[in-house]
Amino acid sequence: MNSAFIQIRRLYKSFQGRGRIFAVLKGIDLMVQRGDIFGIIGFSGAGKSTLIRCINRLETPDSGSITVDGQEVMDLRPEELGDYRRKIGVIFQHFNLLDSRTVAGNVAFPLEIAGGGRAAIARRVGEILELVGLGDKRDFYPGQLSGGQKQRVGIARALANNPAILLSDEAKSALDPLTSLSILDLLIDINRKLGLTILLITHELDVIRYACDRVAVLEDGVIAESGSVKRVFLNPVSETAKLFMKINRDFSSREWRDGGGI
Numbered sequence: 001m002n003s004a005f006i007q008i009r010r011l012y013k014s015f016q017g018r019g020r021i022f023a024v025l026k027g028i029d030l031m032v033q034r035g036d037i038f039g040i041i042g043f044s045g046a047g048k049s050t051l052i053r054c055i056n057r058l059e060t061p062d063s064g065s066i067t068v069d070g071q072e073v074m075d076l077r078p079e080e081l082g083d084y085r086r087k088i089g090v091i092f093q094h095f096n097l098l099d100s101r102t103v104a105g106n107v108a109f110p111l112e113i114a115g116g117g118r119a120a121i122a123r124r125v126g127e128i129l130e131l132v133g134l135g136d137k138r139d140f141y142p143g144q145l146s147g148g149q150k151q152r153v154g155i156a157r158a159l160a161n162n163p164a165i166l167l168s169d170e171a172k173s174a175l176d177p178l179t180s181l182s183i184l185d186l187l188i189d190i191n192r193k194l195g196l197t198i199l200l201i202t203h204e205l206d207v208i209r210y211a212c213d214r215v216a217v218l219e220d221g222v223i224a225e226s227g228s229v230k231r232v233f234l235n236p237v238s239e240t241a242k243l244f245m246k247i248n249r250d251f252s253s254r255e256w257r258d259g260g261g262i
Contacts, residue, residue: 004067005034005197006055006165011064013050024050026221028064032214037191037198039208039229042218042240048201051218052167055199056088057081069164086114089158091168095150097142103129103153104138110160128156131193132186148179155186159194166190166198184211205244209233217241 011028014021024047032038042048053059055066057073066073068087076084097106104125111121129135132152142150158166168187175183188211191198200212208215208229216226217238224238236242 004031005036005069006030006032006199007065007067008055009065009067011051011054011066012062013047013054013059014062024221025054025061028221028223030216030223030226032197032199034069034197035191035195036213037188037200037211039200039202039212039215040218041202041205041208041215041244043203043243046218046240047221048203048218049169052090052169052199052201055165056085056090056167086110086161087164089161089163089166091151091154091158091166093170095142095154097150097153097157099142101141102138103134103140103142103145103156106142106153107156107160110157114161124160125156128159131159131190132156146179147175148182151175151179151183152186155183155190159190164197166196167201168198169201170203180207181210187211205233205248 008028008030011025011030012023013025014023016022028047028051040048040051050059054061055068055073057076061074064074068084071084073084098109101109107125107128108121111124116124125138126135129138132155134149134152134156137145137149142153145153166187184207187198187200190196200207202208212229214227215229215232217224217232217236217240219238219240224240225232225236232241233245236245
């Protein structure tokens, strides 16, 4: 097996508040191979979002190692972080679009910050909007779009700087089920066409089963288990994975409530 594209070792992160120190990540060990769609699943408060923010260095870990494509992220100087972050695209749960900018303007924004030329930006924006199925919406404003279309703009913006990694933090939880499925299909398509490594952070088992190659179960700040999706959820060993499977079975087997009529 090739060396991991993302390698995290003994990662710790805590926060201080109300006179106390709260440990959130308690020694994370994680390996993600290049080109994988890798799921990180856990309940609220398990540390999923903090882990993502440490990977893109929006949070500084207390200690540990994060290596991405052979580069030790913890050794980066402040002036080097901008270039590093441009290698990582982030898809947000609530879109975070600029209402005063068109679809094309939102996608162009990170390219403008990076100092791209006008012609190159226009060309890149056109390519990405076609990729996400919004080529005919470039002059629309966010207020004119559906939730799924807004998320597609968010994905296009995350792809603008041609990143090597795409981080998706609960990116479909604000969408209806049919739209959510189309967004997952889009991410799978992007993974295949561009060879992007995608990290999907979620608390939804169906997302993992539908889209991911491998999965890590985050439980109280540590990786409780990891492996292929099939192995982890057919033979769970962690309490969190067992509970996810129990909840899934309970919902699947539950009878319809009879409210009268149809």
